[in-house]
Amino acid sequence: MDFSELDGELEQMRATVRRFLARHASSAAMEEWREAGLIPRSFWRAAAEAGLLGLSVDPDHGGLGADFRYEALLAYEIYLHGLDAFALPLHNAMVAPYLIDYATAEQKRRWLPGLVSGDLLTAIAMTEPGAGSDLQGIATTAIRQGDHYILNGQKTFISSGQTANLIVVVCKTDPGARAGGISLLVVETDRVEGFRRGRNLDKLGLEAADTSELFFDNVAVPAANLLGEREGQGFYQLMDKLPQERLLIAIQGLGTIDRALKETIAYTRDRTAFGKPIGEFQNTQFKLAECKTEATVAKAFVEHCIVRHLQGRLDAATASMAKYWVSEAQCRIVDECLQLHGGYGYMLEYPIARM
Numbered sequence: 001m002d003f004s005e006l007d008g009e010l011e012q013m014r015a016t017v018r019r020f021l022a023r024h025a026s027s028a029a030m031e032e033w034r035e036a037g038l039i040p041r042s043f044w045r046a047a048a049e050a051g052l053l054g055l056s057v058d059p060d061h062g063g064l065g066a067d068f069r070y071e072a073l074l075a076y077e078i079y080l081h082g083l084d085a086f087a088l089p090l091h092n093a094m095v096a097p098y099l100i101d102y103a104t105a106e107q108k109r110r111w112l113p114g115l116v117s118g119d120l121l122t123a124i125a126m127t128e129p130g131a132g133s134d135l136q137g138i139a140t141t142a143i144r145q146g147d148h149y150i151l152n153g154q155k156t157f158i159s160s161g162q163t164a165n166l167i168v169v170v171c172k173t174d175p176g177a178r179a180g181g182i183s184l185l186v187v188e189t190d191r192v193e194g195f196r197r198g199r200n201l202d203k204l205g206l207e208a209a210d211t212s213e214l215f216f217d218n219v220a221v222p223a224a225n226l227l228g229e230r231e232g233q234g235f236y237q238l239m240d241k242l243p244q245e246r247l248l249i250a251i252q253g254l255g256t257i258d259r260a261l262k263e264t265i266a267y268t269r270d271r272t273a274f275g276k277p278i279g280e281f282q283n284t285q286f287k288l289a290e291c292k293t294e295a296t297v298a299k300a301f302v303e304h305c306i307v308r309h310l311q312g313r314l315d316a317a318t319a320s321m322a323k324y325w326v327s328e329a330q331c332r333i334v335d336e337c338l339q340l341h342g343g344y345g346y347m348l349e350y351p352i353a354r355m
Contacts, residue, residue: 002303003076003254013070017077020050025083033208037200038162039086041121047088048118055092056100061112068093068244072251072306079255082351085208087123087160089252091115094245095122098168098184102227102237111166111186123164125155125214126238135170135238136178140216142171142185144223144231149173149185151194151219161212162200165189169216170238173231182234184227187219194219243319247309250302250319250326256355257295257326257333263351264288264337271342284340291333298326 006014024046033039047053055070057063064070075089099111114120131137140153151171158167167187174181189195198213228237265288268279278284305322308314334355338345345352 003073003258003299006073010069010073013073014077016050017052017074018081020047020052021077021081021083025081025086030083030085030208033085035207037202037207038210039208041118041163043086044088044118044121044163048116052088053092053118054096054112054116056096057112057116058100061108062116063112068306068309071248075248075251076255079252080259081255082259082354084252084256085206087209089248090124090159091122093248094241095124095168097241097244098124098227098237099186101240102184102233106224107186107227114166120166121160121164122166122168123158123160124168124170125158125161126170127157128154129156135182135235138170138172138182140169140171141175142169142173142183142221143175144173147223148220149223149226151185151187151216151221153216155214155216156198156212157201158212158214160210161214162197162210167214168227170234173226177232179235180232182238183231184234184237185221186225186227187216187221188225192219192221239316243314243316244309246316246319246323247302247305247314250298250305250322253326253330254295254299254302257298257330260334260337260352260355261288261291261295264291264340267341267344267350267352271344278340287336287340291336294329294333298329302326 024043052074054063055066055074058065071089071093075093078086078088096115099108103111111120115122126135128138128140130139140151140155142149142151151169153171165188167189169185169187171183171185172181173183187195194217196215196217198215201211201213203211268284269277271278302322305314305318308318334352338352341350341352344350347353
């Protein structure tokens with residue numbers, strides 16, 4: 001798909017997203033959210049009313065049954081707008097697919113409508129203080145006792161940790177095993193005791209995104225909340241979803257890249273030095289041309305990956321390449337754009353400094 005030229009329903013989708021962001025995500029509102037350290041549930045409700053939650057959920061459960069192009073476009077537009085702290089892509093395209101693909105019919109009936117309406121906001125709890133990318137080394141356990149699991153452990157760096165009330169927890173149902181002992185357990189936080197949210201972590205960047213510690217102290221979770229037909233499938237479920245998650249990060253990077261270029265081109269047209277706009281200096285033109293070239297290459301690669309993903313042929317290695325290459329390009333381009341702002345690039349009132 002070409003993010004600059006869309007046809008039919010995708011163009012209508014983009015118009016809907018842009019109207020929603022223009023109406024509900026003003027610069028003043030986003031500044032309030034940065035200071036508060038989270039985006040309020042009222043904004044999530046507004047997104048639900050605009051039809052932006054649960055795009056890929058099937059119509060029987062209130063969604064659109066849309067393919068990944070719609071999720072990709074939504075993520076791109078959110079980042080292009082500068083609302084990179086809004087965890088809607090996480091909710092829609094990272095957490096929801098676990099429920100869509102692995103939940104039982106009864107679980108889907110219970111949870112998916114809430115994902116679409118905004119009654120349920122989601123998170124996935126993987127990382128622990130002693131286990132980051134090494135998921136096989138997690139210490140959180142869920143031990144079966146009758147018709148419940150008793151969940152104990154601690155998670156950290158959890159996106160939407162302060163606001164989510166439906167959390168997919170990565171845990172060990174067989175503490176003696178590694179990959180084969182991992183399961184995914186869905187915790188309905190409003191219905192359990194022993195669950196506690198820690199502090200909203202103070203981060204470098206993404207200030208409006210609530211990122212939290214979570215604590216589970218003898219939390220009794222119904223056995224019916226296990227994702228999958230049996231215990232021990234969690235690691236393989238996680239690996240199956242990684243290509244889409246990595247691709248989504250690349251798409252978000254494209255949105256930030258295009259925003260950086262848009263803001264910088266406008267700045268260099270307006271800012272004057274030595275009697276003329278700095279955009280007329282040859283060095284500025286060379287730097288912007290280099291950035292635009294790199295951005296165009298990144299976009300072509302991501303569009304290739306989206307096509308392969310829609311065909312069911314995107315492998316984990318290629319998705320990793322997209323995540324790596326676009327993330328690195330994003331850092332280089334944003335830095336070049338910041339340099340072209342001169343001293344103003346260091347001022348947080350300018351979007352490039354936020355980026």
